[in-house]
Structure formats: C-alpha cells, structure tokens
Amino acid sequence: MAEVHVIGQIVGASGFPSNSLFCKWGIHTGGAWKLLSGLREGQTQVDHPQFDNVAYWSHPIDVHFATKGLQGWPKLHVQVWHQDSFGRSELYGYGFCHVPSSPGFHPLDCVTWRPLGSWQEQFSQLFVGGGPQLLNSDLIYTGADRYRLQTRAMGTVHLQLAVLLRNFDRYGVES
Amino acid sequence: MAEAAWNEDTGGVVYRSRDPIGNLRIRVRLQRVTSTSLLLQQLQQLSFQPGQQAIGLATLGSHNTASGNPPEEEVVIGWQEKLFSQFEVDLYQHESACQSPLDRQYHQDILKLEKSGGRKNNRIFTYTDHDRFTNMEEHCQRVTTSVQEAPSYLAERMANVRRRRQERKPVESSVFKSRIVTWKPSEEFIKNNHVINTPVQTMYIMADLGPEDKLGCGDCEHVLCTIRVDSNGVITVKPDFTGTKGPYRIELEGEKRELWKYTLENASAVVQQDEEEREQRLFKDLYSRHKEYLHGLVGTDFEMTLPGSLRLFVNGEIVSAQGYEYDNLYIHFFLELPSHWSCPPSQPLSGVTQTCATKILGKDRVAFFSFPFTLEVFFTQEDELEGSLPQWPVLYFEVLSLDFWQRYRVEGYGFVMLPATPGAHTLTVSTWRPMEPGTFSELQRFFIGGSPELEDLTYARVPSTFKGDRLSRFGFRTETTGSVTFRLNCLQQSKAFLESSSMKKRMQSVLDRLGGFSQQGSVYNVLEAFQRARRRMQEARESLPQDLISTSTAGRDSHLS
Numbered sequence: 001m002a003e004v005h006v007i008g009q010i011v012g013a014s015g016f017p018s019n020s021l022f023c024k025w026g027i028h029t030g031g032a033w034k035l036l037s038g039l040r041e042g043q044t045q046v047d048h049p050q051f052d053n054v055a056y057w058s059h060p061i062d063v064h065f066a067t068k069g070l071q072g073w074p075k076l077h078v079q080v081w082h083q084d085s086f087g088r089s090e091l092y093g094y095g096f097c098h099v100p101s102s103p104g105f106h107p108l109d110c111v112t113w114r115p116l117g118s119w120q121e122q123f124s125q126l127f128v129g130g131g132p133q134l135l136n137s138d139l140i141y142t143g144a145d146r147y148r149l150q151t152r153a154m155g156t157v158h159l160q161l162a163v164l165l166r167n168f169d170r171y172g173v174e175s
Numbered sequence: 176m177a178e179a180a181w182n183e184d185t186g187g188v189v190y191r192s193r194d195p196i197g198n199l200r201i202r203v204r205l206q207r208v209t210s211t212s213l214l215l216q217q218l219q220q221l222s223f224q225p226g227q228q229a230i231g232l233a234t235l236g237s238h239n240t241a242s243g244n245p246p247e248e249e250v251v252i253g254w255q256e257k258l259f260s261q262f263e264v265d266l267y268q269h270e271s272a273c274q275s276p277l278d279r280q281y282h283q284d285i286l287k288l289e290k291s292g293g294r295k296n297n298r299i300f301t302y303t304d305h306d307r308f309t310n311m312e313e314h315c316q317r318v319t320t321s322v323q324e325a326p327s328y329l330a331e332r333m334a335n336v337r338r339r340r341q342e343r344k345p346v347e348s349s350v351f352k353s354r355i356v357t358w359k360p361s362e363e364f365i366k367n368n369h370v371i372n373t374p375v376q377t378m379y380i381m382a383d384l385g386p387e388d389k390l391g392c393g394d395c396e397h398v399l400c401t402i403r404v405d406s407n408g409v410i411t412v413k414p415d416f417t418g419t420k421g422p423y424r425i426e427l428e429g430e431k432r433e434l435w436k437y438t439l440e441n442a443s444a445v446v447q448q449d450e451e452e453r454e455q456r457l458f459k460d461l462y463s464r465h466k467e468y469l470h471g472l473v474g475t476d477f478e479m480t481l482p483g484s485l486r487l488f489v490n491g492e493i494v495s496a497q498g499y500e501y502d503n504l505y506i507h508f509f510l511e512l513p514s515h516w517s518c519p520p521s522q523p524l525s526g527v528t529q530t531c532a533t534k535i536l537g538k539d540r541v542a543f544f545s546f547p548f549t550l551e552v553f554f555t556q557e558d559e560l561e562g563s564l565p566q567w568p569v570l571y572f573e574v575l576s577l578d579f580w581q582r583y584r585v586e587g588y589g590f591v592m593l594p595a596t597p598g599a600h601t602l603t604v605s606t607w608r609p610m611e612p613g614t615f616s617e618l619q620r621f622f623i624g625g626s627p628e629l630e631d632l633t634y635a636r637v638p639s640t641f642k643g644d645r646l647s648r649f650g651f652r653t654e655t656t657g658s659v660t661f662r663l664n665c666l667q668q669s670k671a672f673l674e675s676s677s678m679k680k681r682m683q684s685v686l687d688r689l690g691g692f693s694q695q696g697s698v699y700n701v702l703e704a705f706q707r708a709r710r711r712m713q714e715a716r717e718s719l720p721q722d723l724i725s726t727s728t729a730g731r732d733s734h735l736s
Contacts, residue, residue, distance in 0.1 A: 001473045015536065034473050066469060069478040070488045070666055075547065095545045098490040101664040102598040111495055111543035113531055143547050147505070149529035153495075153543040171477045172673040174597040175666050 002168045003036070004065045006074065006099055008161035010044060012056035013080055015155030016092050021055045022046040023157065024079040027063060027099070028141050030072010038063035046083050061161070070173065074099040077140045078157050080112055090129045093154035096141045100163050102175045108159040113151040182420045187401075187413030196404050199254040202442035203299055203399060205382055206247045208424070208434040246387070250299045251442050252380060254404070259285060260300035260383055261391030277305055298390070299399070302379040378402045384427055384435055397425055400439050416441050480553070482670050487568070489550040489593055490664040493528055497541040498657030499586045501576035504542040505530045506659065510550060511633065513566035518552045530577055539657070550593070568593050571632045574606060574659060582624030587656040588635040593663065600663045607653040
C-alpha cells in the first residue's frame, strides 16, 4: 500500500469571456485507489473580480489516497460556470489535469473548453447565453469518445498542488 | 557566593506542554543580599562622605543585628494558586471593603486562613487571572521611555479583547454551515474577530519588599515572575526559570537601596518512568492499530513488475496547440514501441482529440484540448550483449484542421520522445508540414482543401522503413507551422530500483540503473562460455586415442619423478 497526499488550492481562473465565475471540481481515481480522508469534490464561491479579469477562489484541496497500484492515478477535473446578473448559471468550460506524480509543489495551469453547438445555437448563445453541456461528465477526464466533440477553447484555471508520496520507493517506483 | 554572577537575562521564555496546566508548580526563593562585597561597596561610598560615616555605620550595624540572618523565604506555588499579601489580608478582612463577588470570596478565604493559623507565605504572594492587578497591568504597560506614551487604538482594543476569554467555546461547525456570512456583525463580534484572539491566562508571582515591620503598604510590590498560558499549551515564563544561571536581583529605590535576589524553579511533579513508558506504549498501540485499520481498508499488496523488466507509466495530457493557420484543430497521435517494449493488450496506443475552435491569446491563436491519455509500457531486457542501447518509445502526432465544409487540411507533423527521467515534464513541440513549391498547391489548399501529406508518420523522425547509415531528406520542402504542448507525468517502476536504492546508489540515468542486470547477465554469460569451452575440451580429450593419453601421463609422471 502506498499513499498520496494532495494538498493545494484552486487559485482562480482567467481568460474567460466574462466575470462572476464559479468552479465545480472533483478528483477521479481508478479502482485500486481508496480515499482515506478529505473531500474528493466540491464547489467554489462565485467571484467578482474588482480590477483585472482574474477570478480568485483560493479554494482548498486536501485529500489523502491509498493505492494498490499505479493504474488510475488521480485526475482533477474542473467545470467553470458563469452566474449572470439574473442568477442563471451557464457552462463556461470543462478542464482536467493529472495530479502530478512527482512529489513537491506544482503550479499548474489547466486549460478548458466548452462544447460548440450548431450555428443556430451559437447565434442564440450570443444573445441569451446558455449552450450545450456534456451528457456524461466523465468525458472531461477520459479521451476515448472525444472525437465526437466539437469544442471551443475557453479560459485557464490556475491550480497550486503540493504532492506528498509515501512508500512508493518501497515498491521500486521512481517518481 | 558560589553562583556569584547575576542573571541579567530577564526576557520571557516559551515552553510547550501537552499536560494539564494544573500540574505546574513553581518554587520561588527570595533572599535579601548582605554580601561582604556589597558591604565594602557601601563603605567605600560612605568614606567619600566623611560627615555621614558614623550614622551610616550605625544604621548598618543596627540593621544587621535586628534582622539576624538575612531573611529568606521559599514558597512552592501552583498554577493560579492565590497567596494573599499582607495588604490584601488587611483589606479583605473587613466585609465593608468587599464589593465584588470575588472580594467576598477572598474575604471568606482569609477568615478561613485566620482560623487555620495564618498564611504560610510572608513576602511572596500571587495575583491570579481574576485579580484586578492583571487587568491594570495590561492597560498601563509602557513600551517606550516616553512619559506621554498613550496606548494606541489597537493596544486598547487588544487589552479589551485578548485576555478574558478562557471559557469561550469554539463555535460549532453547524452554525457555520447555516450562515457563512454575518451580514450585520455585532460590536462584540467585531471585537472578537478583528484582532488576534488567543485566550491567555495570566498569573503574577509578586513580592512585597517593604521593611519588615511595614509589610503591606502596597507600594513596595514587585513582580518576580509573569506566567502566561494559552489554551494550546504554550507557557510563557518571564523571566525564565533560573536553572544553572544565577539568581535574578531586584534593586530597590529609596535611601537604603536594598538588594534582593530570587530564584525560580520548575517544581512540577515529574512523570514516573513506568508511567511515561506506559503512555508511550499506549500511543504506539494506537498508531499501530490505526495503521492496521488503514491496511484493512486498502490491503498491503502493491502490483509489482516482473524481475528484469522496467515499467514506464505515463500520465499524459495534450494541453494545447498554438500558432496554426486554420481554425478547428484536432490532433491524431500514436505511440511507437521499439523492440523489447510491450504493453498490455487492452491498452490503446493511439488517440484522436476533439475538434477545438481556437481563441486569441496574445499573438497566437490557441486551441485547448485538455486531452488525457495514459500509457503503460514494459521494457524487458532479454539478451544483454547485443551492444546497442535500448530505444525509447516515441509518440508521433499530426495536427489537422477541419473547416466548415468538413474538409480537412494537414497543419503539422511532430514527435515526442517519452522522457527517460521520472517526474513532471511540460514539452512544447514545434511542427512542420510538407509543402510543394509554387502557388498552385497553396491556392488548392486554401480553396478546396487537401495538401501533400506524409504516407508514414514515422517520417517525422526516422522512417520505419529506413535502412542505411545516413538519413537524408534533401529535396523535401516543409513549412514551419505552430506548436503543440504536452504535459507528461512519468513514473518508472522496476525491481532493480529497489535493489539499487537499498544500496544507496544514485546513478545518472535509468539505463545505468538497469545496468545491474546487464552486468549480472554478462558475468553469467562469461561463466557459461567457460563451461562450454571446458566441456568441449573434455570431449576432445575423451575422443583422443587412449595410448596418447597414457604416454602423456607417463611422460608427466617421469617428469615428476
């Protein structure tokens, strides 16, 4: 049994078309992994930037995993949503990143995309917002069926993760 | 005096303890100094004033005879133990002087003390956390020599807030859940939250250093020691306990300029040896049980590689593509495994990303893919003495664009060598695309799509069909296009690492570390070759005519004799 601690935060997001964003996040692992403590998913507050276009959430992540194998290394997936002045939420981006496999502090930039609808949908999106979303959110962190998708590049989510590994060297794993 | 040197260091010292603070005991020893050196000093001073010499000597003499041996007092004080001073005894004896409930409590205590036969302390006494003195001290503390120093706004706030909150319970988490933001904060709430608020309990050990017959006049009180304890077990003692250092001294003002010395000792009961051991055993037990519990949850085993093989595990991500000419990009990639490499049969070695419309970022147009892939490949060393270094797997990719009419164009070719060192790697790979000279093909590409393509993607590196010793691409024209960013997290697993790390060998590259096997192998091979040669020699010997052997042995015998 080897253990992984992931301690860090979702710092914020930049490069999205408008402000007042919030973020849903989760960590997906394979079957050999077990969550010992901490929360594996969550949601941030809605942040309105005062000056620049970076929304800061500073949302904490602190999870402790134990594993029987390397397969299914944890993946962190995020969904960035926009809440408009009427209180409606619309999807702004899906993104994911592998939890780094080497111990230490890792500042990460996680790029996001959103599904692109037909041109009629894009046209109506221009005026009333909204837009298509994924039916199954597992497409965010799997690559198998991605070729069916038409997407648009959106903003970037900034993460800071510190990773602690334990007992991996006992099983001959170099990380 | 043996420990002659005075302790000048009167700064506070911080101790930490997890044990209950009620066990804290401090032994205080207070003594008036009448050393000969001091006497001499005084005499010298006096000799400068001949007029007053007689009087001075007389007072000194009378003083010494009056007090006999210098007065000494030793008290062991517990945490927040109240020892009354003479002043307080005089004050609280009369019920009319009592105003607060605390005063009345003291009144009762003093009456009880009187009945049981007077107090045990003489000069040394204490002020506990509840006493008025503790409050006053905090309010009137000065930090500079300025006479007009007034406490700052913050200091006032701190004095109000910081101390008296020992009994405040931590706010329940359920309250937080129901109401995260306090929209109308009360005065009290603001006070509590705008300044640091570590609840502290304070205790003063004091001494009344007035003349023997005039104890309790109130203005000769001196602080011997201040002890502060917060709820986290942080104990601040100012000044520190006098251990090996000398005692502290107090020099009184006034005409006599008496000198007092005092020592502070930590007299708390020490934990017995067996008790401490039992506590540690208990902790160890707890930890091991928790460990067992975790093992029960997860299991102790871990999937290992076969001996002699290296497992390369790559958590990869195609992050983005930037700087391409057309919009709606997608990437097609595959992994080439050289010889000696294998992978589990269920694992796909190729993939196609989604189509992504670009956005402007800085000067470039970027497409964000955030496409995950996981590669798990094995390297097995079979025959070591081939002399060639093992080749590393290569990831080939092509960038394509799809336009409104569903026509696609090749945007670029590239390849990534999987990193040979474990850890996180971010690689940005520039790409090129084949180009035909002349404007016709470019026009064709613009209007109807389609352009020259590579038949074999491995041409981006060394073509798989290539045989020869010199690779030439002369005559092949390309155009630089954009770049693709990969993020690769590599893990390597091998039993060889286990051995070499246990031998504390830090080698440069993975090949060196795997090299242990090849060395073992080569030794084995040499041994085998030797065995083979020996067997052949024996066979040759057996096939020789018998008489030849006998003559040779006879000859040897004759030589020997």
